[in-house]
Amino acid sequence: MEIFWFLPTHGDARQLGTARGARASNHAYLRQVAQAADDLGFGGVLVPTGRACEDSWLVAASLAPLTRNLKFLVAVRPSVTSPTVSARMAATLDRLSEGRLLINVVTGGDPVEQRGDGDFLDHAERYAATREFLTVWRAVASGETVSFDGDYVKVENAHSAFRPVQRPHPPLFFGGSSEAALDVAGEFIDVYLSWGEPPAAVAAKIANARAAAARHGRQLRFGVRLHVIVRETAQAAWDAADALIAELSDDTIAAAQQAFATFQSEGQRRMSALHGGRRDRLLVAPNLWAGVGLVRGGAGTALVGSAEEVAARIREYADLGVDHFVLSGYPHLEEAYRVAELLFPLLPVNTRPRFNEGVSNLTGPFGELLPAARA
Numbered sequence: 159m160e161i162f163w164f165l166p167t168h169g170d171a172r173q174l175g176t177a178r179g180a181r182a183s184n185h186a187y188l189r190q191v192a193q194a195a196d197d198l199g200f201g202g203v204l205v206p207t208g209r210a211c212e213d214s215w216l217v218a219a220s221l222a223p224l225t226r227n228l229k230f231l232v233a234v235r236p237s238v239t240s241p242t243v244s245a246r247m248a249a250t251l252d253r254l255s256e257g258r259l260l261i262n263v264v265t266g267g268d269p270v271e272q273r274g275d276g277d278f279l280d281h282a283e284r285y286a287a288t289r290e291f292l293t294v295w296r297a298v299a300s301g302e303t304v305s306f307d308g309d310y311v312k313v314e315n316a317h318s319a320f321r322p323v324q325r326p327h328p329p330l331f332f333g334g335s336s337e338a339a340l341d342v343a344g345e346f347i348d349v350y351l352s353w354g355e356p357p358a359a360v361a362a363k364i365a366n367a368r369a370a371a372a373r374h375g376r377q378l379r380f381g382v383r384l385h386v387i388v389r390e391t392a393q394a395a396w397d398a399a400d401a402l403i404a405e406l407s408d409d410t411i412a413a414a415q416q417a418f419a420t421f422q423s424e425g426q427r428r429m430s431a432l433h434g435g436r437r438d439r440l441l442v443a444p445n446l447w448a449g450v451g452l453v454r455g456g457a458g459t460a461l462v463g464s465a466e467e468v469a470a471r472i473r474e475y476a477d478l479g480v481d482h483f484v485l486s487g488y489p490h491l492e493e494a495y496r497v498a499e500l501l502f503p504l505l506p507v508n509t510r511p512r513f514n515e516g517v518s519n520l521t522g523p524f525g526e527l528l529p530a531a532r533a
């Protein structure tokens with residue numbers, strides 16, 4: 159089981175809907191979160207993309223030298239980026255990070271943002287462009303020389319002088335719920351990601367993605383993107399969930415839901431449909447709470463409960479075939495510690511926290527051994 163964390167490059171806070179106590183996404187704070195995730199034993203971090211975020215490639219490049227084992231899941235945008243330039247960037251960052259780059263293929267979903275970046279394609283065209291992009295990207299990243307004349311991508315004798323450390327190229331992650339997205343995943347992707355829908359819905363998506371991969375003679379691995387609110391007791395966790403959205407006004411929720419309704423994203427439609435913008439419909443499955451999705455686009459659900467309860471829910475997803483869990487929590491520095499300390503001992507994770515090796519908690523305030531330790 160691979161457990162990843164999240165870098166809040168759009169800012170961080172203890173509560174949604176208020177600027178009180180908010181933390182800027184400056185390099186000092188992002189460094190703290192990344193180094194904590196690295197020391198705690200998270201396998202990697204998702205670096206988000208979008209006009210509200212710091213650039214994911216520059217953030218990853220700046221933090222890779224400051225971490226040891228942490229992998230960086232960084233976005234490529236097929237409809238706004240050249241596949242050849244993107245492949246060379248990937249090779250460079252993979253080499254400089256000594257093989258710690260992962261690629262998150264993001265087709266887009268917010269038409270306002272897409273048009274702001276010069277992308278005026280509709281939903282179907284974006285996936286057709288993504289297919290052409292990945293055809294060229296994979297060939298160049300794998301060291302091939304390729305010429306391609308498509309509807310959206312045209313290159314002649316494209317090549318990269320440098321190969322990535324990971325062969326044939328850094329693994330490709332991708333999320334999308336439409337039929338067009340599933341077909342792209344089946345043909346090109348290594349790890350198919352789903353947002354945190356109820357397990358039955360995730361099972362259906364996995365089955366469809368497996369069938370799409372089989373049509374191309376391939377197999378996929380699977381991941382789930384979730385927020386987590388885990389505490390020593392269930393009551394404490396639900397109190398924290400209530401506190402997270404305590405400052406949200408009905409007007410703020412309505413404005414956010416109205417904006418999400420314009421997205422050309424089947425995944426966003428499914429996320430919004432879980433709760434319909436209503437506070438009384440937030441528990442969508444055992445321990446699966448949709449409160450974050452009232453005002454946050456994309457991943458909008460959280461696993462809420464005691465460590466034992468949250469670990470049990472994660473195992474349910476694992477039983478469906480999920481082996482990558484991309485988690486987050488507000489604020490991301492403190493919640494990284496909670497997740498590692500409370501959940502990692504209960505799950506078959508690939509790594510264990512390294513920060514506490516050789517440290518005893520039986521010492522007194524000045525470092526002397528307490529009587530129990532001396533005995």
